[in-house]
Amino acid sequence: MALNPGDFEYISKIVREQSAIVLEKGKEYLVEARLTPLATSENFKSIADLAQQMKRDVGGKLIAKVVEAMTTNETSFFRDIHPFEVLKNTIIPELIQKRESQKKLSIWCGASSSGQEPYTLAMLLTENFPQLKNWKIDFIASDISTEMQKRCQEGVYSQLEINRGLPAMLMVKYFQRNGAQWQIKPELRQMIDFRILNLSGRWPLMPKFDLVMMRNVLIYFDVPTKKEILRKVRENLYPDGYVFLGAAETTLNLDDKYERMNFKQSGCYRIKDCL
Amino acid sequence: MRALVIDDSRAIRLILGQVMKKLGFEVVDAGDGQEALNKLKSDGPFDIALVDWNMPVMNGYDFVVNTRKDSQYNDMRLMMVTTETEMAQVVKALEAGANEYVMKPFTKEMIAEKLTLLGLSPE
Numbered sequence: 001m002a003l004n005p006g007d008f009e010y011i012s013k014i015v016r017e018q019s020a021i022v023l024e025k026g027k028e029y030l031v032e033a034r035l036t037p038l039a040t041s042e043n044f045k046s047i048a049d050l051a052q053q054m055k056r057d058v059g060g061k062l063i064a065k066v067v068e069a070m071t072t073n074e075t076s077f078f079r080d081i082h083p084f085e086v087l088k089n090t091i092i093p094e095l096i097q098k099r100e101s102q103k104k105l106s107i108w109c110g111a112s113s114s115g116q117e118p119y120t121l122a123m124l125l126t127e128n129f130p131q132l133k134n135w136k137i138d139f140i141a142s143d144i145s146t147e148m149q150k151r152c153q154e155g156v157y158s159q160l161e162i163n164r165g166l167p168a169m170l171m172v173k174y175f176q177r178n179g180a181q182w183q184i185k186p187e188l189r190q191m192i193d194f195r196i197l198n199l200s201g202r203w204p205l206m207p208k209f210d211l212v213m214m215r216n217v218l219i220y221f222d223v224p225t226k227k228e229i230l231r232k233v234r235e236n237l238y239p240d241g242y243v244f245l246g247a248a249e250t251t252l253n254l255d256d257k258y259e260r261m262n263f264k265q266s267g268c269y270r271i272k273d274c275l
Numbered sequence: 276m277r278a279l280v281i282d283d284s285r286a287i288r289l290i291l292g293q294v295m296k297k298l299g300f301e302v303v304d305a306g307d308g309q310e311a312l313n314k315l316k317s318d319g320p321f322d323i324a325l326v327d328w329n330m331p332v333m334n335g336y337d338f339v340v341n342t343r344k345d346s347q348y349n350d351m352r353l354m355m356v357t358t359e360t361e362m363a364q365v366v367k368a369l370e371a372g373a374n375e376y377v378m379k380p381f382t383k384e385m386i387a388e389k390l391t392l393l394g395l396s397p398e
Contacts, residue, residue: 076384081391159360159378165388168365168376177362 003032007051011035011066014054018067019144019200021220031070038069068145075116076164083215083244084120086266088128091242095210096129098240103135106209110199110233111217112141114161115152115184121213122188123170138207142197152194155184200225208238215267216246223254230255234271243269276395277320280304281311281335282327282356287379291325291356294383298390298397308333312341321351322395325386326373328357328364336371343372352393356381 011031012023023031035047042062044050050066057063078084099105109118118141125132143149162171162182175182197203200221212233218226230251233243243258245251245267251258261268278300282288288304295302303318305311307330315321324342326335333341335355342348354375355368365376375389387397 076388078388078392160380163378163381163385165392167392168369168373171376172362172366172369177360 003028003035003047007048010051010054011047011070014063015067015070016222018063019070019198019220021070021200022222023070034069035066038065068147075113076161077116077120077166077170079117079120079165079215080247080265081165082247082263082265083213083267084124086261086263086268087121087211087244088124090263091211091268092125092129095242096131099135099210104138105132105135105211106138106207107140107211108206108209108213108236109141110197110212110214112143112148112152112194114148114157115141115155115194116161116164117141117213117215118152118192118194119155119174119184119188122191123174126174126188126191127170137191139192140195140206141192142195144196144198146196149194149196152192153189155189157182157184199229203232203236206236208241209236210238210241212237212241212243215244216249218245218249227254230258234258237271239271241270245269276322277301277303279311279314279318279321279324281306281308281324281330281338283307283330284327287327291381291386294381294386295325297383298387307331308335308338308341311338315342315348315351319348323352323354323390323393325354325356328355328359328368336368339368339371339373352395354389354393356386 008028008031015021015023032047035050039047039050042050044053054063054066095105107121112118141152158181174185174188176185199217214233218229221229234257237243247265247267249267251269257272258269259272261270276299278295280288280291280295280302282291283306292302292304303314305314309332311324326338328335335357339353342353352374353372354377355373356377356379358379360378368376374393377385377389390397
């Protein structure tokens with residue numbers, strides 16, 4: 001479905017107001033890709049019709065659906081691979097050593113989308129660090145979208161999704177097939193507390209974290225919001241904890257209290273002078 | 276890097292071959308498992324073989340079993356690319372020595388991600 005400039009401008013404004021996500025000119029394709037399925041399922045003939053109805057949407061239900069559709073990400077298991085190699089080989093072993101006396105680890109995936117990232121991390125921990133079985137693991141995964149939170153809790157994936165980045169060996173071990181879909185096993189689902197959280201809004205009281213995954217989400221926000229999010233992440237991070245951003249994201253010119261770790265393409269940061 | 280694409284469908288050989296070429300591989304193809312075994316000898320070595328399951332003459336599973344019997348192919352990765360989606364089939368292929376498993380339909384991204392998992396990072 002094609003998108004005219006006026007409707008793009010209107011939808012961008014609404015999405016920005018509701019979620020602080022910036023849709024610059026040139027992102028028309030993204031709006032078309034995300035809203036065409038919604039327009040179809042809501043019985044609109046075009047995105048223009050959908051936009052017209054949004055203007056009359058007093059209760060805000062349709063607008064909420066549009067914002068939800070626009071803030072959902074395409075993703076895969078083990079996305080970009082490098083961060084997970086660094087976690088497996090360096091960061092998790094280091095954190096285990098440092099937290100040995102308390103036997104407690106706290107992890108937050110800040111933009112869990114449909115759950116591939118938190119479940120990747122859950123598989124990585126279960127598969128490689130059996131000693132954590134006796135630890136207290138506080139594992140929170142949050143997303144702005146209620147639909148995504150529900151999806152994450154169910155842990156159900158289509159064949160297309162299960163094919164994306166998931167080693168076959170782990171699929172066999174940690175998923176069960178239900179008809180045409182694949183569901184992650186209960187023991188992994190129960191590891192994670194899935195919550196709704198708008199990164200650009202007011203954050204609830206959260207524990208301090210050893211590890212924060214905040215990958216490929218800052219790119220959607222304007223500069224003041226990026227700064228605010230990075231500051232709040234820092235405040236919720238143990239001084240010797242780690243943050244992962246997307247490979248193309250940076251704290252540079254946004255927050256000078258972070259330093260990038262020298263791990264190949266992993267987007268790993270920690271707080272400066274943490275030692 | 277070199278890839279052997281094995282599928283009895285000419286269309287799939289063409290599409291998968293193009294995907295692999297775009298990902299930086301030199302591609303040779305075969306229409307069944309027996310022809311693939313012959314090409315391993317005549318055109319090898321290959322870094323990876325992408326194997327369909329259901330084929331005439333010799334199916335993909337038997338190709339995997341036969342290949343894994345021969346130590347000279349130990350380093351070659353084997354990836355099933357098939358319409359077989361039962362969990363038991365995936366387990367059977369992995370136990371026979373397949374390194375990865377893709378359920379059709381596939382996309383270039385899917386193949387690229389699986390290659391990365393196998394240490395064959397696409398260009």
